[in-house]
Amino acid sequence: MLTLTLNHFLVLGAILFCVGLYGALAKGHAVAVLMGIELMLNSVNITLVGFARFLAPDQLLGQVFAVFVITAAAAEAAVGLAIVLVVYRQRRTVNVEEVDLLKW
Amino acid sequence: MSDPLVTLVFYGIAAVTIVAAIGVVSLRNIYRAALCLVLTFLGVAGVYILLNADFVAVMQVLIYAGAVTTMLLFAIMLTRSPGSPRSNAANRQSGLALFAVLVLVVLLVLALGTAVWPQTAPVAAQSSVDVLAKQLFTTYALPFEIASVLLLAAMVGAIILARED
Numbered sequence: 001m002l003t004l005t006l007n008h009f010l011v012l013g014a015i016l017f018c019v020g021l022y023g024a025l026a027k028g029h030a031v032a033v034l035m036g037i038e039l040m041l042n043s044v045n046i047t048l049v050g051f052a053r054f055l056a057p058d059q060l061l062g063q064v065f066a067v068f069v070i071t072a073a074a075a076e077a078a079v080g081l082a083i084v085l086v087v088y089r090q091r092r093t094v095n096v097e098e099v100d101l102l103k104w
Numbered sequence: 105m106s107d108p109l110v111t112l113v114f115y116g117i118a119a120v121t122i123v124a125a126i127g128v129v130s131l132r133n134i135y136r137a138a139l140c141l142v143l144t145f146l147g148v149a150g151v152y153i154l155l156n157a158d159f160v161a162v163m164q165v166l167i168y169a170g171a172v173t174t175m176l177l178f179a180i181m182l183t184r185s186p187g188s189p190r191s192n193a194a195n196r197q198s199g200l201a202l203f204a205v206l207v208l209v210v211l212l213v214l215a216l217g218t219a220v221w222p223q224t225a226p227v228a229a230q231s232s233v234d235v236l237a238k239q240l241f242t243t244y245a246l247p248f249e250i251a252s253v254l255l256l257a258a259m260v261g262a263i264i265l266a267r268e269d
Contacts, residue, residue, distance in 0.1 A: 011216050016125055026197060029193075042145065045152075046148060078258050095195075
């Protein structure tokens with residue numbers, strides 16, 4: 001237990017992922033759903049960087065992937081929050097359960 | 105990585121990160137949840153530093169703790185329904201979601217906690233920026249350029265979406 005191994009970081013990533021998944025599944029506010037998704041992306045990054053550190057420390061491919069994930073997450077947050085603003089302007093609500101036009 | 109102090113620091117950072125993440129999904133006020141998210145992002149940056157990933161840690165602080173959080177707070181501010189302390193309420197399927205997530209976390213912790221990985225010889229601690237820059241601008245130059253186009257498209261798209269018209 002006193003030696004840090006890859007498993008420590010993978011378990012931390014798994015717990016964070018599950019917390020974020022709960023946030024994305026169980027929240028009503030659209031911004032809260034986006035925050036849960038950000039948590040999940042962060043946990044994936046921990047896993048990638050952990051693999052890079054312990055399995056291939058001379059190439060750091062996991063860190064390259066983490067940089068791309070951060071880029072995609074920033075783009076996703078910008079577009080997602082813009083959509084939330086438009087939905088609020090049109091419907092006067094940000095509750096994801098009340099925005100169900102596409103639900104049949 | 106065999107220093108017990110480093111392990112202790114890891115456990116401390118991990119505890120702060122997980123508690124803050126649980127705060128994000130459990131606090132009633134969404135403004136406080138967003139501030140808890142900042143703490144989570146900073147904890148994740150600490151984990152990156154423990155993993156010798158200095159560049160990714162700086163990117164984490166700049167982009168997540170700085171830019172993404174600012175955008176989230178602006179979105180909360182601009183969509184605020186006045187006088188609602190329970191702005192971060194759970195929806196109807198929260199019980200089912202909690203059950204599924206608990207099952208998933210038990211399975212994942214059991215699987216990942218006992219997994220055995222091939223051991224590699226540890227390399228001497230060094231800055232990861234050299235290796236990362238070489239990878240990004242030689243092997244992964246094309247994905248790097250595509251990522252910049254993605255950012256441009258997202259920026260233009262966000263402006264067009266959020267524009268008053």
